[in-house]
Amino acid sequence: MILHPGIIALFIGSFIAVSVLLYGSFLGFRILRRWDRQESSEEQLSLERRTYLVSTMMKYVFWLEILSALLFILTVDSLHTIFTGAMCATGSLNANPVGWKVLYLKISMIFLSGVWITMNDIDQRTEDLPLLRLKYGLLFFILPVVVAERYLEARYFLGLNPEIITSCCGSLFSEEGGGLPSTLSTLPIRPTMVVFFSTVAAVIIIGLLSVSLRRAWLRYLFSAASVILFPVSLAAVVSFISLYFYEVPTHHCPFDILQAEYHYIGYPLYVSLFGGSFFGMIVGITEPLRRLGSLDPVVGKAQQRWTVTALVLVAVFTMISLWPMLFSSFTLKGYL
Amino acid sequence: MNKHLKILEFALSSLSRRPCKNLGITAVFSLVVFVLSSILLLTHSFRIEALRVFNSSPHVIVQRVLGGRHDLVPIEYIKGIEEIPGVGDVTPRFWGYYYDSYVDANYTVMAAGGETSSSITMLEGSFVKEGQTGVCVLGRGISERRMTERGGVFILTASDGRFYVCDVIGVFSAESALLTNDLVIVSPEDLKRLFAIPEGMATDLVVEVHNPLEVATVAKKIKNRFPDTRPITREEILATYDTIFNWRSGLMLTVFTAAVLAFCILAWDKATGLSAEEKREIGILKAIGWETSDVLELKFWEGAVVSVLSFLTGLGAGYVHVFFLGAPLFLPALKGWSTLFPDLRLLPYIDLYQILILASLTVLPYIASTMVPSWKAAITDPDAVMRG
Numbered sequence: 055m056i057l058h059p060g061i062i063a064l065f066i067g068s069f070i071a072v073s074v075l076l077y078g079s080f081l082g083f084r085i086l087r088r089w090d091r092q093e094s095s096e097e098q099l100s101l102e103r104r105t106y107l108v109s110t111m112m113k114y115v116f117w118l119e120i121l122s123a124l125l126f127i128l129t130v131d132s133l134h135t136i137f138t139g140a141m142c143a144t145g146s147l148n149a150n151p152v153g154w155k156v157l158y159l160k161i162s163m164i165f166l167s168g169v170w171i172t173m174n175d176i177d178q179r180t181e182d183l184p185l186l187r188l189k190y191g192l193l194f195f196i197l198p199v200v201v202a203e204r205y206l207e208a209r210y211f212l213g214l215n216p217e218i219i220t221s222c223c224g225s226l227f228s229e230e231g232g233g234l235p236s237t238l239s240t241l242p243i244r245p246t247m248v249v250f251f252s253t254v255a256a257v258i259i260i261g262l263l264s265v266s267l268r269r270a271w272l273r274y275l276f277s278a279a280s281v282i283l284f285p286v287s288l289a290a291v292v293s294f295i296s297l298y299f300y301e302v303p304t305h306h307c308p309f310d311i312l313q314a315e316y317h318y319i320g321y322p323l324y325v326s327l328f329g330g331s332f333f334g335m336i337v338g339i340t341e342p343l344r345r346l347g348s349l350d351p352v353v354g355k356a357q358q359r360w361t362v363t364a365l366v367l368v369a370v371f372t373m374i375s376l377w378p379m380l381f382s383s384f385t386l387k388g389y390l
Numbered sequence: 391m392n393k394h395l396k397i398l399e400f401a402l403s404s405l406s407r408r409p410c411k412n413l414g415i416t417a418v419f420s421l422v423v424f425v426l427s428s429i430l431l432l433t434h435s436f437r438i439e440a441l442r443v444f445n446s447s448p449h450v451i452v453q454r455v456l457g458g459r460h461d462l463v464p465i466e467y468i469k470g471i472e473e474i475p476g477v478g479d480v481t482p483r484f485w486g487y488y489y490d491s492y493v494d495a496n497y498t499v500m501a502a503g504g505e506t507s508s509s510i511t512m513l514e515g516s517f518v519k520e521g522q523t524g525v526c527v528l529g530r531g532i533s534e535r536r537m538t539e540r541g542g543v544f545i546l547t548a549s550d551g552r553f554y555v556c557d558v559i560g561v562f563s564a565e566s567a568l569l570t571n572d573l574v575i576v577s578p579e580d581l582k583r584l585f586a587i588p589e590g591m592a593t594d595l596v597v598e599v600h601n602p603l604e605v606a607t608v609a610k611k612i613k614n615r616f617p618d619t620r621p622i623t624r625e626e627i628l629a630t631y632d633t634i635f636n637w638r639s640g641l642m643l644t645v646f647t648a649a650v651l652a653f654c655i656l657a658w659d660k661a662t663g664l665s666a667e668e669k670r671e672i673g674i675l676k677a678i679g680w681e682t683s684d685v686l687e688l689k690f691w692e693g694a695v696v697s698v699l700s701f702l703t704g705l706g707a708g709y710v711h712v713f714f715l716g717a718p719l720f721l722p723a724l725k726g727w728s729t730l731f732p733d734l735r736l737l738p739y740i741d742l743y744q745i746l747i748l749a750s751l752t753v754l755p756y757i758a759s760t761m762v763p764s765w766k767a768a769i770t771d772p773d774a775v776m777r778g
Contacts, residue, residue: 056633057640059430060743063750066647070758106682107765114757125750128743135632138606138625178683216633 056136060129061211067122068204071115078111079197082190089186105186109174112193116167119200123160126207130157131312136216143309145222146214153210159203166196168332169339176340176352184347223307227292238292239306243389250290254372257283257334261365265358270341273357277338280364284331287371291323294386298378303389323374330367333360397684401691404671415660416700422653423704423752424711425646428720430744431712433639435736440631444624449605450597451622452612462591467616471597474611476604482592484578486585488546493535499546499585501578502527515540515560523577527560531571544574549586556580597621642720643751650751654759661763672767673775682768689764697753705748713738 085101085108130147134140137149147153170192177185227239257279264272292306299311299319311320337357344350378384405412452471454463468480484501502518518525526544528536538544538558546554562570576584587593597612599605609621664672672685711717713736 056636057644058636059433059639059643059747062640062643062647063747067750067754070754074758074761103682103769106686106768107762110686110761110765114761118754121746121750125746128746132743136629136636138629216629 056133056211056214056216058129058133060125060132064122064125064129064207064211067118067125068207071118071122072201072204074111075115075193075197075200078108078115079193081108082193086187086190091182105183108190109178113171113174115200116171119160119163119167123164126156126160127309127312131309133214134222137218137220139220139222141222141224141310142307142313144226144307145220148222148226149215149218149220150210150213152206152213156203156207156210159199159206163196163199163203164328165332165335166199169336170196172336172340173343176343176349176356179352180348182347184349185343188343223310224305227306227308228304235292235306238289241289241293243294243386246290246293250286253279253283253286254368257368258365261334261361261368264337265361265365268358273341273361274338276361276364277335277341280331280334280337280368283334283368284327287327287331290375295323295375297386298375298382298384301378301382301384303386319374323371326367326371326374330364330371333364333367336360337364394687397687398691398695401688401695404688405692405695408668411660412696415657416696416703418653418656419696419700419752419756420704420707422646422649423701423748424707425649426643426751427705427708427744427748428711428717429639429642429646430748431708431740432717432720432736433635434744435712435739437632437635438739439736440635441628444628444631447624447627448596449599449602449624450609450612452595452597452616453620453622454594454616454618455620456618462587463594463619465590465592467619468595470615471595471612474608474615476600476608478598478600480598481596483594483596484581484585484587485593486581488574488584490536490546495532495535495572497529497532497572497574499574499576499581501581502575503578514563515558517560518575518577521577523579524556525559525577526556526580527562527575528558529562529570529573532574533558533561546574546584548584554580554584647751650755654755657756658759658763661760662766664767668767669770669775672770673772676770677772677776685768685770686764689760689768693757693760693764697756701749701753704752705745709738709740712736 081104085104088097088101090098127143130153131143133146134142137145140146140149147157170189173185173189173192177183177189227235257276260272260276260279264276288308291308291311296306296308296311297303299316300307309320310316311323312318313320337360340353340357344353452463452467454461454467463482465482468482471477471480481503486499488497488499489495490497503520515527518527528538528544533539536544540558540561542558544556544558546556548554556576562573581587582589597608599608605623605625609623612619612621675685675688676682711719716736
């Protein structure tokens, strides 16, 4: 166990998140069991009041989850100095491989939290709370994910041992590394570039069409394209975008760009990518909800806004990626 | 958007209508943030300082270990080490600790020469030249404690009990205090006499490695060739310092988490204990058309204003405390063990990560503890309240 300030902050966050989530789910369960919109009894009134409490608590927990993902990455990155052989977050994560699972769970939680917060938001804009059952039901699906994530996070930090000699990005994200990171690093650059830029172009074109034509099938298509954009972009970051930032044709690490040497460029890069993909996805996820109760006008208006936000963020992400390709003296000509 | 701003405005005026209660909570909150931010900023800048200092330290230091204790190393080992491929210069170092009973302080006495003279440039006066004996250069702290300046004399008691008198020819400048505050530089000959170091022995050896990537391999080879030695690499020293400072700040933070907990209970209590007047106010708001969610938002804004205000006050006070006043409250607990502390001027440094940790330790628990009370206030039934 390493008593690092960041780890203590994460543990306190875990404790709060899990306890508030457990209490909120418990209340949610009680509300779900007795909920009857048509009823006008004392009990129904008290349940309706409780929905405010559950919503407030869950919004808090899910924002906390998003924040904790950032704090986790920052902490793991700052821990690398105590491990021999570690130079960035990759080394710290390799020092106790369960850390990778935590990272994947945290990324999933960013999206799940976003979905829940959005559903709650549009639900509360209506009088009849049509999404109540859906969003409280979703809590029971999210609860085990959060508990697992926080449990693995605790196991990761408690299992860290500074004596371990770990291997870092140079060996993991290389031809010899093995596994998914190695496969991503050895993706041929030119085809990956083609796939990446065509996906970005597709997302932007479909998005613009969807904003102006306002068709349901376009929104589904836009959403699907955004879902595809996320893994394609991550692959592109490992395969060639990172190379331009490092100005080294063999260094594929997706974490080093988060460091001060590269002006923390990774943060705006990933924030715009996550945001862009999320707002794209949510357009499609909420589309079937329009049929429920009085949601149609609320969702319709929000979808336009989300599409525009997604487009802006994807554009920002693309511009950050393109910047060093266009304006630095580094070129991958020999490797294309 | 406009509605949110209006609610924020209302929250501000509602806070200013109850100055005592809100100032009380803000003061306590600021104090908690102040304590935690002082600890975080102080240890973080120590780490940065240590990193800066040790970046110019030797690649490998070879000590000899006898029965698990640090012992003098034979100078003849140098030949063997120099034969290892990739090794540059190997130089012996002579140094030791000296306890001065007159002023109750420990000094570090080092011999001039090798990397000692090249790494220390911040000096008023001249340095000990090769072959020059009976002279010394003092750190600022010693010079002040013993009240000797350049041109004066400095007296040490040698291992054999005889007095050793030397002329002070230079004093280190104040900027290098972290490195040189308790330092005495004498000639190698004087030092050997002072500590009775036998001929052919040195305190430790400094090994330079041409390629930094080979440092670990070279260290391993030294250990294989001379099993009684302990090679210490720069990376190891840095990692150790990092761990120590993280551990110290972690320990202090854990201790002060209790304070955060106490504060949360206070916040919970303050938020629960609504006065009759506040209850009436919420009742009236709801009667004139505010929704439960609006009142919740009002409570959220009140909490946000208190948090932001206290956080900034606490962080600002912590910043001043650490970087302008030299952290008088926590320095003894966090710095080290030496008796002769240098007067530290830390480089002001703060980053997003520190702020994020601080917020997770203070603001998050605060919001969590006011959630349920805020909700309880927001569901107030106007009818019941106004009837009394």
